[in-house]
Amino acid sequence: xxxxxxxxxxxxxxxxxxxxxxxxxxxxxxxxxxxxxxxxxxxxxxxxxxxxxxxxxxxxxxxxxxxxxxxxxxxxxxxxxxxxxxxxxxxxxxxxxxxxxxxxxxxxxxxxxxxxxxxxxxxxxxxxxxxxxxxxxxxxxxxxxxxxxxxxxxxxxxxxxxxxxxxxxxxxxxxxxxxxxxxxxxxxxxxxxxxxxxxxxxxxxxxxxxxxxxxxxxxxxxxxxxxxxxxxxxxxxxxxxxxxxxxxxxxxxxxxxxxxxxxxxxxxxxxxxxxxxxxxxxxxxxxxxxxxxxxxxxxxxxxxxxxxxxxxxxxxxxxxxxxxxxxxxxxxxxxxxxxxxxxxxxxxxxxxxx
Amino acid sequence: xxxxxxxxxxxxxxxxxxxxxxxxxxxxxxxxxxxxxxxxxxxxxxxxxxxxxxxxxxxxxxxxxxxxxxxxxxxxxxxxxxxxxxxxxxxxxxxxxxxxxxxxxxxxxxxxxxxxxxxxxxxxxxxxxxxxxxxxxxxxxxxxxxxxxxxxxxxxxxxxxxxxxxxxxxxxxxxxxxxxxxxxxxxxxxxxxxxxxxxxxxxxxxxxxxxxxxxxxxxxxxxxxxxxxxxxxxxxxxxxxxxxxxxxxxxxxxxxxxxxxxxxxxxxxxxxxxxxxxxxxxxxxx
Numbered sequence: 001x002x003x004x005x006x007x008x009x010x011x012x013x014x015x016x017x018x019x020x021x022x023x024x025x026x027x028x029x030x031x032x033x034x035x036x037x038x039x040x041x042x043x044x045x046x047x048x049x050x051x052x053x054x055x056x057x058x059x060x061x062x063x064x065x066x067x068x069x070x071x072x073x074x075x076x077x078x079x080x081x082x083x084x085x086x087x088x089x090x091x092x093x094x095x096x097x098x099x100x101x102x103x104x105x106x107x108x109x110x111x112x113x114x115x116x117x118x119x120x121x122x123x124x125x126x127x128x129x130x131x132x133x134x135x136x137x138x139x140x141x142x143x144x145x146x147x148x149x150x151x152x153x154x155x156x157x158x159x160x161x162x163x164x165x166x167x168x169x170x171x172x173x174x175x176x177x178x179x180x181x182x183x184x185x186x187x188x189x190x191x192x193x194x195x196x197x198x199x200x201x202x203x204x205x206x207x208x209x210x211x212x213x214x215x216x217x218x219x220x221x222x223x224x225x226x227x228x229x230x231x232x233x234x235x236x237x238x239x240x241x242x243x244x245x246x247x248x249x250x251x252x253x254x255x256x257x258x259x260x261x262x263x264x265x266x267x268x269x270x271x272x273x274x275x276x277x278x279x280x281x282x283x284x285x286x287x288x289x290x291x292x293x294x295x296x297x298x299x300x301x302x303x304x305x306x307x308x309x310x311x312x313x314x315x316x317x318x319x320x321x322x323x324x325x326x327x328x329x330x331x332x333x334x335x336x337x338x339x340x341x342x343x344x345x346x347x348x349x350x351x352x353x354x
Numbered sequence: 355x356x357x358x359x360x361x362x363x364x365x366x367x368x369x370x371x372x373x374x375x376x377x378x379x380x381x382x383x384x385x386x387x388x389x390x391x392x393x394x395x396x397x398x399x400x401x402x403x404x405x406x407x408x409x410x411x412x413x414x415x416x417x418x419x420x421x422x423x424x425x426x427x428x429x430x431x432x433x434x435x436x437x438x439x440x441x442x443x444x445x446x447x448x449x450x451x452x453x454x455x456x457x458x459x460x461x462x463x464x465x466x467x468x469x470x471x472x473x474x475x476x477x478x479x480x481x482x483x484x485x486x487x488x489x490x491x492x493x494x495x496x497x498x499x500x501x502x503x504x505x506x507x508x509x510x511x512x513x514x515x516x517x518x519x520x521x522x523x524x525x526x527x528x529x530x531x532x533x534x535x536x537x538x539x540x541x542x543x544x545x546x547x548x549x550x551x552x553x554x555x556x557x558x559x560x561x562x563x564x565x566x567x568x569x570x571x572x573x574x575x576x577x578x579x580x581x582x583x584x585x586x587x588x589x590x591x592x593x594x595x596x597x598x599x600x601x602x603x604x605x606x607x608x609x610x611x612x613x614x615x616x617x618x619x620x621x622x623x624x625x626x627x628x629x630x631x632x633x634x635x636x637x638x639x640x
Binding site for chain 1: 370374375376377380384385388457458462463465466467468469470471472477554627632633634635637638
């Protein structure tokens with residue numbers, strides 16, 4: 001029997017387990033021979049309060065997914081539920097659950113002041129002036145913009161403009177935040193402030209956050225869970241720590257003073273890589289046991305190469321990401337996809353683990 | 355348990371509607387204020403255009419012979435105003451709608467507007483229509499104010515003119531929605547836009563007795579949004595006749611049918627443009 005909007009309200013009255021539920025969500029652009037699957041049918045569930053990093057190369061389908069979540073792009077298949085509300089059938093209540101900062105957009109009106117923007121977006125989302133003002137004041141104060149609230153956004157730095165965009169997205173205090181490349185184009189300091197703010201929203205305010213970024217150290221730091229998308233398909237979806245652990249290896253990093261290159265060339269074992277760095281050279285030994293490490297250290301000592309440090313290292317998210325993206329489809333482990341404990345179950349996955 | 359009565363729910367919905375409409379109008383007027391210099395530059399141009407056109411219209415032979423009399427005839431200029439001010443209104447409504455929407459698409463703010471829980475026809479269309487409407491009223495009144503001191507304007511103002519004036523607005527809103535829907539899909543359509551506006555202007559001139567046009571021209575001009583409104587306005591303001599005549603230029607039937615048809619087509623076109631842009635994923639793409 002088809003569900004009605006009333007059913008949608010009844011369903012949403014009791015808070016569902018998941019903040020975001022995608023069921024077979026897919027998007028195909030074009031028709032016939034020109035058809036292109038931007039997002040292959042995907043089933044995904046994001047629990048309340050989780051920060052999920054959606055990573056992938058350009059054109060992987062991240063932005064299309066984010067825009068489908070906001071109802072800005074019509075899916076070709078599947079359903080989306082935000083806080084239990086179906087985006088297609090109950091759009092009004094579904095979009096009340098979200099605030100979004102979209103990539104490549106100004107997100108706010110530059111000819112208007114920060115204050116005017118927040119008032120505008122608050123009213124646009126159905127609030128009254130009295131409800132908006134205290135929240136706008138708090139947001140602008142927390143982001144250090146209160147003193148400049150009456151200046152037009154066009155006069156702000158990129159970082160400040162982005163802060164206004166996030167404030168506008170948060171003006172209704174939505175439980176879900178969609179952040180598409182939020183730190184793009186920000187300088188180091190602004191990006192740091194922004195990152196701290198996102199961490200605060202997740203940790204202190206319990207926001208569910210979908211984050212896409214090409215800055216993988218940002219994703220690694222902020223995300224509880226990472227989903228890697230390649231050619232419209234989720235090829236990995238795990239808690240961040242688990243994803244890194246699954247790709248961990250016996251790896252050591254040896255640093256020797258520059259000037260030891262001749263020695264290194266003679267003694268390095270197969271597979272070791274070197275990387276000059278300021279006044280030292282970093283040697284990375286992958287898939288190496290401790291015996292090989294000690295043998296190398298002995299040789300370096302015998303040759304008189306000045307040792308700076310030795311450490312056990314783990315691959316960064318960036319390395320794991322590149323490994324996943326460049327791996328052949330068949331070689332991506334099914335165990336990179338999580339199972340039925342509130343997470344991803346891609347409809348096209350060959351196998352999932354629980 | 356939800357204890358809200360249907361009346362209070364309706365009131366709350368109405369309040370929300372008005373808040374949202376007011377919000378968009380405030381934004382539109384805020385932008386208009388930031389463009390006040392351009393508007394101030396534009397305004398005298400419209401006035402100058404009417405003042406120059408007055409002595410030249412219908413004097414092709416004299417112009418060719420180099421014998422133009424540069425006198426401003428009161429009757430001709432008054433009739434010109436009744437033709438041109440509705441056109442300015444129509445033109446500004448369409449152009450403002452197009453450029454503001456395009457600017458929002460370019461900036462990407464249109465996507466944030468579509469993230470509103472309120473219906474998109476309210477936040478993306480109705481508010482803009484009202485804002486452009488208010489702005490355009492000011493420009494049209496300004497044009498009249500600029501021309502009036504140069505030539506005595508003799509118009510027999512009467513209530514019968516309200517109907518065709520309302521139909522000018524209705525058709526302008528409808529046509530601006532058609533353009534808005536097309537803008538959501540194809541974005542840079544200003545050439546098409548300008549061409550259509552020129553055609554509307556030229557054909558609507560057949561409704562006033564300053565230019566002689568062939569029959570086919572007059573017949574074809576019924577299909578365009580301004581002709582019968584201008585014709586009906588002319589009848590009401592200059593001839594002292596009733597505007598209830600059913601057929602002919604300015605007849606009640608073509609006036610109402612064409613104006614409402616453009617409004618309906620506009621609502622349809624905007625919805626279609628919106629759906630197409632969302633399906634193609636190009637709502638905020640430029």
